[in-house]
Structure formats: structure tokens, C-alpha cells
Amino acid sequence: EVQLVESGGGLVQPGGSLRLSCAASGFTFSSYDMHWVRQTIGKRLEWVSGIGTGGESYYSGSVKGRFTISRENAENSLYLHMNSLRAGDTAVYYCVLGVHCSTTSCYEGPLGYWGQGTLVTVSS
């Protein structure tokens, strides 16, 4: 069974930094793209960042230059380093596996598995 468990959220002042972690299990972590998706207080969903199997990283325009995604395949872990945090970054951050699996095969692309989320609050 796929499990994704986020940690590291909390209250941080504007301009501060935070590192989110995601512990993955139940699948071959190194074989699939991983993503961070956030949900704002107003319940809007926003894709934040993604990382491919080779470590190539991608960011939304709103976080590019401030956030860094990384993965440690040996530890089945995904990370999001967040710097220069702003009030607009306040959200629940989800770790998401970019694959859907049936009983017989897996298909890359759909955001098939989500963690329970970790809340990041940026406020003074």
C-alpha cells in the first residue's frame, strides 16, 4: 500500500525558512516523479514543484527561486526547502506521487496518491 507522510510544517515568520519532508513507502520510490501541491486557506489547489526520477526539478512561477525540491532515493524521501516565505505561502502542503496503478500496471502522469498534508503558516 502506498503511503506518503509529510512532516515539517509549522508557524514561521515572513522571510523565514522551513523544510518539509515526505516519507514514502509501499512502492519503488526511485522509479516515479514526485510533486508538492499546496491548498490555500480558500481551498484553491496549486501545483508547487515536481521532481523527476533523474533529479530534474520544476517549479511554479510563484515559488521559483525561493523553493528547492529534492529527493533522496536511498531513504525513500522527498523534501521541499522553502526560503523567503511570504504570507501567500500559507497553505497545507501535500506530497503527491505522480502515478496511477491498477491491479496489473502503473501509468505515470495522474496525481494518484496523496499524503495527508502538513500545514505551513507564515505570519508575524
Added chain:
Amino acid sequence: EIVLTQSPATMSLSPGERATLSCRASQSVSRYLAWYQQKPGQAPRLLIYDASKRATGIPARFSGSGSGTDFTLTISSLEPEDFAVYYCQQRSNWPQYTFGQGTKLEIK
């Protein structure tokens, strides 16, 4: 950026009724459109991917259709557990995914 617009924002229906939710893209996303269901306090759950393919374990009352810029999620006969918020999402310009703003399906 591809913008997804969902309509209506809120839909009030009774159990047993048919629900039809719409998602329109600002430019063609081919068939790379997914639908998610979210209940209070839970993460989104994948329902439909590639416009019309049901995810594993999703009941047959859920169906998706469309291509290009216009997509529909249909729930043929609403069950009490179907009242939730539904989001569409495109992956046409991987990995710059975007989501719609959501449709809240509430009990009438």
C-alpha cells in the same frame, strides 16, 4: 499558464439525482484532464484521469468525458457519500499542472 474554469461553483442536488460538472480549459489540453474528489479534512482523491478513465476502486456511477477544452464529470445517481468538492486538473504542459477552482456539490 493554462487556466481551468469550473462551473457551477456550487451545485445543490438530492441523493439519487444526476450531477453534471463542467471544466473548461483556456487552451487545448488534449485528453490530459483529471478529476479529484475532496471531502472535509481529507486529501484530494483521484477519480478520473485522461478525461474518461476511472481510477482504481472508483464506482461506475462516476464518468468523465470531453477533449480539447471542454470536459464533464457526471455522477449518474448521487449517493450520500458523493457530496464533496470536485476539482479538475490538467497535465498537458507537464509538469506545470494547473487545477480548477472547484465545484462544491451539496445536499439540497
